[in-house]
Amino acid sequence: MGRPLMGTSAIAPIERRALHEDLAEKLRRAIVHGELRPGEKISEKILCEQFGVSRTPVREALKILSTEGLVQLMQNRGASVTEVTWEDMQHAFPVMGALEALAGELACQNASDAQIERAAALHARMVAMFEKGDRKGYFRVNEEVHQLILEASGNTALPRLLRTVSGQVRRARYMANLSKERWTEAVAEHEEILSAFAARDGKRVSRLLKAHLANKLSALAKAFAQTKFKT
Incomplete structure (x- = not known):
């Protein structure tokens, strides 16, 4: 397993209802608070392992953050935190x-x-x-x-x-x-x-x-x- 993407403060238990929205909020806070830095790669595999979820809610969460301008989705290259300009x-x-x-x-x-x-x-x-x-x-x-x-x-x-x-x-x-x-x-x-x-x-x-x-x-x-x- 790779390095955890977030500190323990961002990894509170996730409720099973609207799982992708809960996960998006955890990631959003980690990005806003600087635990995930601009340009940092986001590994779907590591997130799945950290939160004990499948890739589907992880991908849905990343799509939400992409619409908010916090995450950049790259075809065949995964996702990364957007730069602040x-x-x-x-x-x-x-x-x-x-x-x-x-x-x-x-x-x-x-x-x-x-x-x-x-x-x-x-x-x-x-x-x-x-x-x-x-x-x-x-x-x-x-x-x-x-x-x-x-x-x-x-x-x-x-x-x-x-x-x-x-x-x-x-x-x-x-x-x-x-x-x-x-x-x-x-x-x-x-x-x-x-x-x-x-x-x-x-x-x-x-x-x-x-x-x-x-x-x-x-x-x-x-x-x-x-x-x-x-x-």
Whole structure:
């Protein structure tokens, strides 16, 4: 058996229902978190051995990730993790910004009081992670906040549409070593977004989310210029 493709954190038991979707999520997290690096080959054989599954769900999972731009499928050569390019980010961020802005506006109309309270609690946890300098924990809770807003929107099409670009965006954020200054700004931006969400001010939430994504893209431009990202 070859080298395991992912650390143990990514290999939790997989439920048998919608097996290929569960497997796709495990692989997606491994790619986003950098356990599977850009350009790395993905062995179907090793994945089958690691997860105790046949090749069929593995191939279906890889097809899903291919549509999300995270995996490249090559005829007779298997699959590999796609490279992160600046051009991809320039295309993905405005799309994600528009979709998240719509989700935020709808969430202000449709969110329950419990969801708004949970968003505030998650933001408090995120600030605590920031104060401790825990980037990984911060990003994890940050994703929970955005997921909550998406769910609160009540629009079932948005999660599917966002998934096609969110993986690339999340991966770039993990790979880029953003400055403490930008991190501080991001926390302040989240404070404004959650304040507007609590007030159910949909137009303001929409505007702030678009600006938040635009600011992330500007910060990533600097990171791309200073690192070995593909351009």
